[in-house]
Amino acid sequence: MHDDPLQTEVQYVKGVGPVRAELFTKLGILTVEDLLWDLPRDVLDLSEVRGTRTLQEGVVVSVRGNVVDIDGRPISNGRTLVAVLLDCGDGYLTGIWFNQPWVLKQFQMGQNVLFSGKPKRRGGRWQINSPRVQWLAEDDVVTTGGVLPRYRLTESLRMEDRRRAARAAVESFVEFVPDVVPESYRKSQKLPSVRDALAGVHCPRTLEEYTSSRHRLLYDDLFEFQLGLALKRRMWRTEQAAPVLPTTTKIDARIRRLFPFQFTEGQNDAIKQITADLASGRAMHRLLQADVGAGKTVVAIYGMLVTVAAGFQTAMMAPTEVLAVQHWEVIENVLAHSRVRRQLLTGQLTAAQRRDALDRIRNGEVDLVIGTQALIQRDVEFRNLGFAVIDEQHKFGVMQRAQFGVNSTAKPQAAPHVLVMTATPIPRSLCLTMFGDLDVTTIKELPPGRQKIVTTRVRGEQGRQRVWDFLRKQLATGRQAFVVCPRVGEATEFEGDSEHRRTDFQSVRSGGDANSGRIENPSYGSELVSAEATFESLRNNELRGFKVGLVHGQMDRDLKSRTMDDFRNAEIQVLVATTVIEVGVDVPNATLMVILQAERFGLSQLHQLRGRISRGKFQGYCFLFSDSDSDEAGKRLWALESSTDGFHIAETDFEIRGPGDVLGSKQHGDMPLKVADIRRDAKILEEARKAAFEVVRTGDVDSPEFMPLKVRVLERFGEWLHLPQTG
Secondary structure: OOOOOOHOOOOOOOOOOOHHHHHHHHHOOOOOHHHHHOOEEEEEEOOOOOOHHOOOOOEEEEEEEEEEEEEEEHHHHOOEEEEEEOOOOOEEEEEEEEEHHHHHHHOOOEEEEEEEOOOOOOOEEEEEOOEEEOOHHHOOOOOOOOOOEEEOOOOOOHHHHHHHHHHHHHHHHHHHHHOOOOHHHHHOOOOOOHHHHHHHHOOOOOHHHHHHHHHHHHHHHHHHHHHHHHHHHHHHHHOOOOOOOOOOHHHHHHHHHOOOOOOOOOHHHHHHHHHHHHHEEEEOOOEEEOOOOHHHHHHHHHHHHHHOOOOOOOEEOOOOHHHHHHHHHHHHOOOOOOOEEEEEEEOOOOOOOOOOOOHHOOOOOOOOEEEOOHHHHHOEEOOHHHEEEEEEEOOOOOOHHHHHHEEOOOOOOOOEEEEEOOOOOOOOHHHOOOOOOOEEEEEOOOOOOOOEEEEEEEEEEHHHHHHHHHHHHHHHHOOEEEOOEEEOEEEEEEEEHHOOOOOOEEEEEEEEOOOOOOOOOOOOOOOEHHHHHHHHHHOOOOOOOEEEEEEEEOOOHHHHHHHHHHHOOOOOOOEEHHHHOOOOOOOOOEEEEEOHHHHHHHHHHHHHOOOOOOOOOOOOOEEEEOOOOOOHHHHHHHHHHHHHOOHHHHHHHHHOOOOHHOOOOHHHHOOOOOOOOOOOOHHHHHHHHHHHHHHHOHHHOOHHHHHHHHHHHOOOOOOOOOOOOOO
16 A cells, blocks of 8 residues: 555555556556546446437437448438437437538447437437447447446456446545545635546536536646746746837838838737737737638738847748748748848758858858758857747747847846747637737738639549549639649658658750650559659649659758749749748649649648638639548538538547647647647536636735645646756
8 A cells, every 4th residue: 555545556445456557557557546537438328318208309318229220321402410219218319410420420320329419300200410439449339328428448347347446436436535625715716626537527417417527627637738828928928028129110111111012900909919019029929820811921020120120130930941931932031132140950950051040140240041950959059149049839838039148248147039930820718818918910811812612522533534634624714733742752751751851853844745644643542642743743744744843851951942943933833842832832823733632731731731822813713632431531621511610620630630630749749638638628628718817817816725736737737848947
């Protein structure tokens, strides 16, 4: 046994023993505390199960039955319908889903399921539209009714074993669980005690008891995390002085003259917020997010030039060398006739070039620096860094933005203003967690004249040939096209995974049939389609006679730049590419895009790629080649077909794939939460955030009764949030 009862090994829980304890270990449950906090994934509410003869229209109910018929078919206007018929013993009930074809694959004949929802009578038979579905296990089929918690299982561990162990842990150990939330606050929020809540989720007497108990435990998890974010935000606002960088009328006019267009209202609003921060004397920590093509980079450059005008240095950090170079080319174009001293700092510099660049940055002889993570290495010292821009910050570690300004020769040292940017709209739940300590600026408005893009999923060889026919006709009228592939060549992986393995390739421009004989089409099956094979196939087959080019991140930079310039100048009609064209490519005459094996890309990434076309006055067309039958692929590609709103698409992607995949890496998506899920528990997250920030705003968090909770917050999230462990 252990001094702390909650650390008692799980084998000593009544009814577990050493043999079952080994099975619990496979689930990561080693102690009583682990067992208590491994909450049910859901409950089976058998207390309100009804037969079909007692149903009432519009009254929420649960109906149990066996699947006896499954039907999926197209209906009018391109819509689809899925119908699943249950034999409920005393009658039949149908579950109906519109425009959700992937639901079809979730059911099998003979399954025992529970449909919940509001029934209605249609054609003499009961049906429920989009019912909540619970698939029943053998030991879920009971006649006693009640509310049964359902847990994660592993091989040889039965549901009843889990339920029995959880009940025993509650009976013997729940009294030892501390409740760090002040009683007065808990009562004001109408929250049960944590001990009652643990008992209520593991041994619920009613569905209402389970729901309120679960709410308390999820609320605690999110409330503690949001308190950490609120404390971090307060620390920045009260303790971090920053340079005062004013924007005068003269500076504003001088900057705007550099751009050959007027800013949109959304860009002007963003500039207003950012310049107010820069002039405040408090360190800015702001997230700037925008939909594809909304012009966030222009806003960032404006802030950087305000900084230079005030006599301070500024820097922009990008996650890859490709993106850093693209930003550099944009800034070089904007500042072509400017006296702003600038430097590109990437891994491509020779040792001598790097030493010279670092000396100039250290001595203040460089005003503006663009680079990769090289910018936050120990040997990079800024003389007086005033403003740092971090592009696509979710592709960096959480603490990396805090590294800017650490290496500075300025004395006394002041914190630089920090602007975090993303061209991928971030779901609200992620904004409130991964970026919850930042102020948020959003640009939704697109520049005038942008055309909507028609997006179509294409299946099968016949469908693909029709697309190539359409492309040939469009190209003949003067339009241009992208063809996007998931990888570079036969020996390489995804583009993003091979960023630093660079190879020089011969020039890839082609004006016609370079080789005699037919080259086989690249595979559209399970193997990843390569850009090199696709390039060879298209220029010799489907697009023979047209000028086809190839570009990807492993090419020599000069060759890649020449190829892109040729495409911009319409000397290349079709550009076969990897995701290197995801951002920073603006060719108004490019109106066509074909994405091969579209299911291989994330939904937000597909939206980013699609944003490369129809940037001028012509209608755009995006074709998603995919023969995948997976449910996830169906949901994602349908979302892209049905919407061009990046914010809606981001939310859909988040719901389907979760935070890790949406952010680009499981590592960056891992939330330091115990039981809450920011997708599932979005409403509780909003509630907890509002309450946590209010507690910090009023100063209640500093009172003696809140001290145990404050200590818990620092223990759980202090390192993750880069919070000091004292005070």
